[in-house]
Amino acid sequence: MILLFSPRSDLAIEAAALFNKTENDIKSIEGIEYKTEKNDNYTVTRVEVLNKKGEQAIGKQIGTYVTVECPKIRENDDEAFEAVSTVLAGELEKMLNLKKYHTVLAVGLGNWNVTPDALGPKVVSKLVVTRHLFEYIPEKIPDTLQALCAVSPGVLGITGIETGEIVKGICDKVKPDVVIAIDALASRKIDRISTSIQLSDTGITPGSGIGNKRRGLNEDYLGVKVIAIGVPTVVDAATVANDTIEILCENIKKSENLDKDIGKALEITDNEFRYPLIKEVLNPFVGDLIVTPKEVDEIIDDVSKIIANGINRAVHKDTENLYNA
Numbered sequence: 001m002i003l004l005f006s007p008r009s010d011l012a013i014e015a016a017a018l019f020n021k022t023e024n025d026i027k028s029i030e031g032i033e034y035k036t037e038k039n040d041n042y043t044v045t046r047v048e049v050l051n052k053k054g055e056q057a058i059g060k061q062i063g064t065y066v067t068v069e070c071p072k073i074r075e076n077d078d079e080a081f082e083a084v085s086t087v088l089a090g091e092l093e094k095m096l097n098l099k100k101y102h103t104v105l106a107v108g109l110g111n112w113n114v115t116p117d118a119l120g121p122k123v124v125s126k127l128v129v130t131r132h133l134f135e136y137i138p139e140k141i142p143d144t145l146q147a148l149c150a151v152s153p154g155v156l157g158i159t160g161i162e163t164g165e166i167v168k169g170i171c172d173k174v175k176p177d178v179v180i181a182i183d184a185l186a187s188r189k190i191d192r193i194s195t196s197i198q199l200s201d202t203g204i205t206p207g208s209g210i211g212n213k214r215r216g217l218n219e220d221y222l223g224v225k226v227i228a229i230g231v232p233t234v235v236d237a238a239t240v241a242n243d244t245i246e247i248l249c250e251n252i253k254k255s256e257n258l259d260k261d262i263g264k265a266l267e268i269t270d271n272e273f274r275y276p277l278i279k280e281v282l283n284p285f286v287g288d289l290i291v292t293p294k295e296v297d298e299i300i301d302d303v304s305k306i307i308a309n310g311i312n313r314a315v316h317k318d319t320e321n322l323y324n325a
Contacts, residue, residue: 010185010230011198012047012065015058029057041083042070044091063202066091071195073302077093081306086118087256088197088310095201095227096178096284096314098146103131106150107167107217109183111158116233116292119300119307120182121152123229127309128316131174145319164215170220179226180311181217186290187232188239193292194299197231197307204228229311231303235295237289241278 026034031054037044047065055062068087072080083207098104106127108120124268131149133141153159153166171179181204189195203218203226282289293299 005160010285011067011187011192011196011232012049012058012060012200013045013067013198014188014192015060022226029054031057033056036171041072041080042068042087044068044087061202063200064095065202066095066199068197069192069195071191072196073306076300076302084197085306085309085313088306089313091199092180092227092229092314095199096180098178098315100145102177103147104148104178104180105170105174105175106148106153106180106182106311108150108152109163109181109217110152111155112152113158115297116183116290118153119184119231119233121202122300122304123182123308123311124150124152126304128312130316146315146317149176162194162215162219164217167217168222174222179217179222179224180228180229181226182307184233185230186234186236188235189243190235190240190291192232193235193324194231194233194296194303197229197303200228201225202228204230229307231307233300234290234292238278238282241282241289245278297309 008010018299026032026058031049032194033046033048033050035046045067047058047060047067048059049060049062049065051062054060062219068079068084068091069082070080073084096104108122108124110117112118112121127148127150128145129148130141130145131147133145134147151167151170153161153170156162159166165305167179167181185198187196203216203221215221217228
C-alpha cells in the first residue's frame with residue numbers, strides 16, 4: 001500500500017494501525033508480529049518487525065518495539081507510577097541483556113531550554129551514575145551496581161555540533177557495551193501524550209517526529225547496540241484537526257437521515273485524502289504548528305522520574321530506594 005499521507009508519529013503501534021484499524025487487521029500484516037497484554041494499570045503492546053515486508057508495511061525498521069500505555073500517569077497515580085516503572089525496568093532489562101562489568105551509556109537527547117523537548121536531559125539528571133566509581137574506588141563498589149554513565153549533548157542550535165557526532169565521539173572514547181537514548185517523541189493521538197512509553201532496539205533519529213531529522217543514533221553508526229526510550233510530548237495541529245473531523249464524520253455517517261450526496265462527500269474525505277488537505281489549508285496560517293498540553297512541565301517531570309527509575313532498576317540490581325535519586 002502506498003502511503004498518501006504521513007501523520008507525524010514516532011510510535012510503532014500508530015504506524016501499524018495507520019491503515020489497519022483493528023487488532024486482527026494488524027496481526028494479519030505479513031512480516032509483523034503484534035501482541036497486547038493488559039491489566040488494571042497499563043497495557044503493553046509488542047510490535048515485532050520481522051523482515052523487509054514488515055518494514056514496508058508500517059515504515060519501521062526491523063526490530064522490536066514495546067509500548068507501555070498508562071492513562072493513569074496523567075492522574076498522578078502513585079500506584080500507576082510504580083507499576084509502569086516496574087514493567088519498564090523488566091522490558092528494558094530484556095533488551096539490554098547486560099553481563100557483569102558491562103558499561104552502559106545513557107544519552108538524554110533534546111533541548112533542556114524547551115520544556116516539551118527536555119525529557120532526555122531530565123531523565124539523565126535522575127540517573128544513578130557509577131562509571132567513575134568503578135574507575136577510582138573499585139574495591140568499594142557493591143555487586144549490585146553496574147557501570148553507568150550519562151550525558152545530555154544538547155541540540156545543534158546550542159552546540160553547533162550534530163548530536164550524533166558528539167555521541168559518536170563519546171562512544172569511541174568510553175567504549176560502552178550498550179547505549180540507552182532517551183528522547184521526546186511525536187504522536188498522532190492527543191490522548192497518548194505523556195501516557196505512553198516506547199522502547200525499541202533499533203536506535204533513534206532525533207527530531208524525526210517533527211520533521212527535523214538529525215543523524216540517527218543506531219548500531220550501524222555508533223558501533224554499539226542502541227536502545228531507544230521515548231514518550232510522546234507533542235502532536236501536530238493538522239493531526240488534531242484531522243482526528244477531530246474524522247470523529248465528526250463518523251458520527252454524521254451514523255445518522256439515519258443522512259443524505260446520499262452528503263454520504264458520498266464524506267467518503268471522499270477519507271483519511272488518506274483529508275490529512276494533506278487540512279495541512280495545506282492550515283499551513284499559511286499556522287505553518288508547522290506543534291501542540292503540547294499546557295501542563296507539559298509537570299508531565300515531563302513525572303514521566304522523567306518513571307523512566308529514570310526504570311533505567312536505574314534495569315541497569316543496577318536491588319535498587320528499591322532509587323526512585324527519588
